[in-house]
Each structure stands twice: as C-alpha cells, then as structure tokens.
Amino acid sequence: MTNHFSLARFLLWIPPLLWYRIIWGFSAQTASASGKVSDGLLHRILIVLSPAYARSEADIQGAAVEVLSFFERKAAHMFLYFLLVILLLAALAPFVRNILRRSALLKESENNSKYNVYAVVAG
Secondary structure, eight states: OHHHHHHHHHHHTHHHHHHHHHHHHHHTSOHHHHHHHHHHHHHHHHHHHOHHHHHSOHHHHHHHHHHHHHHHHHHHHHHHHHHHHHHHHHHHHHHHHHHHHHHHHHHHHHHHHHHHHHHHHHO
C-alpha cells in the first residue's frame, strides 16, 4: 500500500513539471518570434469574432492587433502561471493533508493527556 501511495504522489508531480517545461519553452523564444506567434493568433481570432475587423483595411487591422497584443500577452502570462500554481497545489495536497492530519492528531493527544492529568489529580 505504501508503494501505491508513493507512486501516486510521484505521478502528481508530472503535470506541473511538464507545464513548467512548456513555460520554459515559451520563455526561450525571442521577443520577435513570440510576438509574431501571438499577433498571428490574435489576428485569426479577431477575423472570426469581429466582422468589422475582418472588413477593415490592413493598416487598421495592424493597429488593432498592436494595441490588443499587449493585453493578450499579459493574459497569457497570467494563465500560464495560474495553471502552474493550480498544478503545484494539486501535487502538494497530499503533503499538506499529512501535515494537517498530524497536527490534528497531536492536538487531540494533547487534549486527551490534559484530561487524563486532570482526572488523576481530581480522583
């Protein structure tokens, strides 16, 4: 049973490690390469979602992408690190549960020992 728990705990660390590797891969891109990828994605999303954007001229589309790109990139960073935190919390949950369980057991044993001492003194 211990082997099962240790394997499960080990497997919980795989998703955050893989996600960190993805973040590291994105961080290894140059700013211009990353900008081209995100600007291209934003352009395709705007074409689908905004008929006004799709009908506008190329220079207006470029200006719109330039303005919105800042917010897109910040939102992407927040999403990547938010998901990393969630995955890390999931991996750490068994350790935190053990710590809390041990703390609760210690408090319970302290409470029981106090009552036993009082029972001996009162008896």
